Amino acid sequence: MPNAKVLPVRATDAAPCCPPLTERPLTAEEAERAAVMFKALGDPVRLRLFSLVASHEGGEACVCDISDVGVSQPTVSHHLKKLKEAGLLTSERRGTWVYYRVEPSVLAAMGRILASAPV
Amino acid sequence: MPNAKVLPVRATDAAPCCPPLTERPLTAEEAERAAVMFKALGDPVRLRLFSLVASHEGGEACVCDISDVGVSQPTVSHHLKKLKEAGLLTSERRGTWVYYRVEPSVLAAMGRILASAPV
DNA sequence: CCGCTGATTCGACATGTGTCAACATGGGCG
């Protein structure tokens, strides 16, 4: 491992965010936290960008690879920043290009929130 | 290679909106449709209302039971309307009260979108 | 060093959104 950098995944924040919506009513704080994640995916452009990163080979994508979603390049950057602030993406600069990568724990947390009653 | 494999339309054909985000990039139309659902849950008040309905006994809840989320009654009605327009809830009037119920197929569709790569 | 390309930030604008008070509707009940 050439780079010994450690990213604060902060899984203790994202993963145990909230129980499934069908389990019990969310508290105001839980709803506040979870809504941030859902809101981040509540825009078509961001949803496309996120899926482009998530489905990209190697689990990461350069901005140059995903900036063809019909809006200007500054707008792409703006949306990527939003996704990063919501904890859904992480970014890393390698030379000229910036690579984005999905945060799997957050994705899992959202899936768990939406999971139907596991019977 | 002629891919004769039929797309798995799944049992959740009521809302076969989009594949998992990690499977392939969403098209503009798919993202447009899916973003509506995520945006509907992208507000803390709506998220609480939805979880109140989803977790309520019998799978349905009267407005009078869930209208204590810290906002005025018209605002509650407004948010419930939004959730209904997004296809996440259905409403039915029975006498004096109006009962809301979750649309399970849509919930399943959202969960599938967020599902990590299936085994 | 200077310019080039990729990416972010800034400033501005139009539009969307959440919220409430006031009013309207609709159905039970006295």
Next chain:
DNA sequence: CGCCCATGTTGACACATGTCGAATCAGCGG
């Protein structure tokens, strides 16, 4: 019938958001 309670609708307003062009920052190569 007429009141009243539970919901929904309307109008208005402050604020957030998406978008772009221009400017700025960050490496790379000549």
